[in-house]
Amino acid sequence: xxxxxxxxxxxxxxxxxxxxxxxxxLEDARYFGLYRGxxxxxxxxxxxxLGCRVALATCLGDDGFGEFIRQEISDYGIGLQYVQTAKNTxxxxxxxxxxxxTPDFVIYRGADANLVLTDSLLxxxxxxxxxxxxAFALSRDPARTTILTLLKKAQQMGKWxxxxxxxxxxxxxxxxxxxxxxxxxxxxxxxxxPSLDDCTRLFGPRSSPEEYARLFFEWGAQIVMITxxxxxxxxxxxxxxxxxxxxxxNIPVVDVTGAGDAYWAGFLAGFLESEDSLLAARIGQxxxxxxxxxxxxxxxxxxxxxxxxxxxxxxxxxVVIERR
Numbered sequence: 001x002x003x004x005x006x007x008x009x010x011x012x013x014x015x016x017x018x019x020x021x022x023x024x025x026l027e028d029a030r031y032f033g034l035y036r037g038x039x040x041x042x043x044x045x046x047x048x049x050l051g052c053r054v055a056l057a058t059c060l061g062d063d064g065f066g067e068f069i070r071q072e073i074s075d076y077g078i079g080l081q082y083v084q085t086a087k088n089t090x091x092x093x094x095x096x097x098x099x100x101x102t103p104d105f106v107i108y109r110g111a112d113a114n115l116v117l118t119d120s121l122l123x124x125x126x127x128x129x130x131x132x133x134x135a136f137a138l139s140r141d142p143a144r145t146t147i148l149t150l151l152k153k154a155q156q157m158g159k160w161x162x163x164x165x166x167x168x169x170x171x172x173x174x175x176x177x178x179x180x181x182x183x184x185x186x187x188x189x190x191x192x193x194p195s196l197d198d199c200t201r202l203f204g205p206r207s208s209p210e211e212y213a214r215l216f217f218e219w220g221a222q223i224v225m226i227t228x229x230x231x232x233x234x235x236x237x238x239x240x241x242x243x244x245x246x247x248x249x250n251i252p253v254v255d256v257t258g259a260g261d262a263y264w265a266g267f268l269a270g271f272l273e274s275e276d277s278l279l280a281a282r283i284g285q286x287x288x289x290x291x292x293x294x295x296x297x298x299x300x301x302x303x304x305x306x307x308x309x310x311x312x313x314x315x316x317x318x319v320v321i322e323r324r
Contacts, residue, residue, distance in 0.1 A: 003053075003127055003128060003129055004053065004055075004124075004127035004128065005053045005054060005055045005124065005127060005128040005129070006047070006052040006053045006054065006128065006129050006130065006269075006272050007044070007047060007052060007053075007054055007055070007128060007129065007130040007131070007132055007268060007272075008055045008057065008082075008124050008125060008128045008130070008131050008132070008150075009040045009041070009043055009044040009047075009054065009055070009056050009057065009058075009132045009133070010040065010057045010058075010115070010131065010132065010133040010137060010146075010147050010150060011038070011039070011040035011041075011057075011058065011112070011115070011133045011134050011136065011137025011138075011143070011147065012038035012039060012040050012041065012058065012092060012112040012134065012136050012137050013036070013037075013038045013040070013041035013056075013058040013059075013060055013069050013073075013083075013091075013092070013112060014036075014037040014038040014041070014091070014092045014093060014094045014107075014112065015034060015035070015036065015037060015065040015068065015069065015091055015092075015093050015094070016034075016035045016036065016037030016038075016093075016094045016095075016096055016257070016296075017032035017033070017034060017035075017093065017094070017095045017096065018032060018033055018035055018096050018097075018098050018255070018257060018295060018296060019031070019032055019096070019097045019098045020032060020033060020098070021098065022097075022098050022099060022255075023097050023098070023099075023104075024097070024099070024104065025097065025104050026095065026097055026104050026105070026106060028097075029097055032095065033295065033296065034068070035295075035296040035297060036068070036069055036072045036297060037094055037096075037257075037258070037297075038058070038092070038094075038112070038136075039134045039136055039137075039164050039166055039260070039261050039264075040056070040058065040132065040133065040134050040136075040137060040164075041056060041058060041069070041073070042258050042261035042262075042265075042297055043132060043164075043261045043264045043265050043268075044056040044073075044078060045072065045073065045076045045078065045297065046261060046262055046264075046265030046266075046287070046297070046298060047265045047268060047269055048076040048077055048078050049076060049265075049298065049301065049302055050265060050266070050269045050302055050304055050307075051269075051304060052268075052269050052272065054078050055078070055079065055081075055082055055124055055128065056073060056078050056082060056083065057082035057083075057084075057115060057121055057124070058082070058083055058084070058112065058115065059083075059084040059085070059086050059111045059112055059113070059114045059115040059116075059143070060083060060084070060085060060086070060091050060111050060112075061085070061086055061089050061090040061091035061092075061110055061111040062085050062086070062087050062088075062089075063090055063091055065090070065091040065093065066085065066091040066111070069091065070083060081120065082120070082121055082124065084114070084115060084116065085111075086110070086111035086114040089110050089111045089114060090108075090110040090111065091110055091111050091112075092107070092108065092109055092110040092111060092112040092113075093107070093108045093110065094106070094107045094108075095107075095108075096257055098254075098255045098257070098295055099255065099256060099257075101229075101256065102197055102256075103256065103257055106170075107170060107171060109140070109171070112136075112137070112143065113139075113140035113141070113142070113143045114142060114143065115137075115142065115143040115146050115147070116142050116146055117145075117146045117149055117150070121146075121150065122149075122150065122153065125150055125153050125154045125157065125159065126157065128159065129159065129160060129272055130159065130160045130161070130162060130268060130272065131150060131151060131154040131159055131160075131161050131162070132161075132162045132163070132164075132264075132268070133147050133151065133162075133163055133164075133185075134163065134164040134165075134166050135163070135164065135165045135166050135167045135171075135178075135182060135198075136164075136166055136168075136171055138181055138182070138185055139171045139172045139174075139175070139178070140174060140175075144181065147185075148184065148185060148188075151163075151185060151188040151189070152187075152188055154188065155187075155188035160190045160191060160271075161188050161189050161190050161191070162189065162190065162191040162192065162193075162264070162268065163185060163186065163189045163191075163192050164192070164193060164194075164260065164264060165182060165192055165194045165198050165202060165216075166194075166195075166198055166260070167182070167198055167201050167202050168201060169201070179202070182202070182219075183219055186216075186219035186220045186221060187220055188220075189219075189220060189221050190221065190222050190223065191221065191222065191223045191224075191267075191268075191271075192216055192221045192223070192224055192225070193224075193225040193226075193227060193260070193263065193264060193267065193284075194212070194216070194224075194226055194227075195226070195227045195228075195229075195260060196209065196212075196226060196227070196228050196229070199212040199226060203215055209226045209228060209234045210234065210236075210242065212226055213226055213234060213236040213242075214236075217236065222237070222238040223235075223236070223237055223238065223277050224236045225263075225267065225281055225284070227259075227260060227263060227288070228247075229247070229256075230247050230249075231247065232244060232245050232246045232247040232285070233245040233247075233263075233281055233284070233285055235277065235278065235281045237277050237278075241318060242318070243278055243281070243316050243317070243318050244316055244317045244318075245278075245281055245282055245285055245314060245315075245316040246314060246315045246316060247285065247289070248289050248314075251289050251292060251293060252293060253292045253293075254292060254293055254294055254295055255292065255294065255295045255296075256292055257295075257296075258291055258296070258297055259288045259291045259292050260288070261291075261297075262284075262287040262288050262290065262291035262297075262298060263284040263285065263287055263288040264284065265284075265287055266280075266283040266284035266285070266286060266287030266288070266307070266311075267280045267281055267283060267284035267287075268280070269283065269304075270282075270283035270284070270308070270311070278316070279308075279311070279312065282311040282312060282314045282316070283307060283308060283311040285311065285314055286307055286310055286311040286314065287307065290302075
């Protein structure tokens with residue numbers, strides 16, 4: 001069957017207000033710039049910018065911010081057929097400090113949680129290679145139930161399923177037992193990429209990134225990448241191999257917001273082309289390095305061949321930890 005889409009991305013689109021100046025806390029911020037945001041929407045647009053065929057299923061408010069995001073989506077050649085509108089509910093908004101470490105932020109939840117299942121959305125899973133979502137998207141119903149239904153169908157059809165476990169307690173106030181929801185989702189997940197901050201929030205302090213990777217494997221993932229900022233990326237694959245991909249040391253860090261989304265787009269685009277997880281992880285690292293040098297998302301056109309060539313030169317080390 002010919003595939004209509006490389007990826008169907010399910011979940012949040014937000015408007016991001018990012019402080020004009022680098023500050024440690026929102027209380028110190030005075031002026032903000034307006035950007036599109038949301039892990040799922042950023043990933044979708046980044047992948048479209050890399051030449052991938054993308055479907056984005058998201059829900060926006062019937063307001064000016066929603067129109068701003070619709071225009072951004074359309075400008076990158078992503079169709080609006082799976083973009084839903086929630087009447088009388090505002091578009092979800094994030095207010096974020098520009099920072100070189102973990103930003104301070106507050107989120108005003110709105111329409112993103114209202115994504116509902118439709119026949120056309122259910123059918124879209126049949127015509128793609130990857131289905132992607134996030135912990136943010138799974139944090140509230142009805143989006144949670146909609147997305148779990150689609151992940152299950154994707155897994156049953158043999159699709160790659162990726163999930164960003166971007167858990168934060170501030171987005172799960174209505175569900176104390178968030179681990180049970182994530183474990184249910186991970187029954188269907190092939191690929192995941194937590195940051196070290198995500199790992200700590202989910203599992204508490206552990207002795208090493210390797211231990212965190214093992215826990216995600218126990219949940220069911222087959223490819224686990226742990227992004228570690230200046231310490232690079234830890235990649236664990238189902239053949240029992242562990243790779244440490246180094247981070248560049250000469251990149252000026254302007255703003256880290258959205259770096260994980262850029263990584264995801266690079267990884268999935270590379271993986272779809274080659275199914276070589278190590279090369280794809282290096283491409284993801286190169287995309288993240290492009291993002292941290294600017295405020296807001298990557299907007300300029302990207303030369304795929306140049307990215308792949310430079311990514312292939314990123315140093316990494318490898319060790320076999322177990323066989324499966």
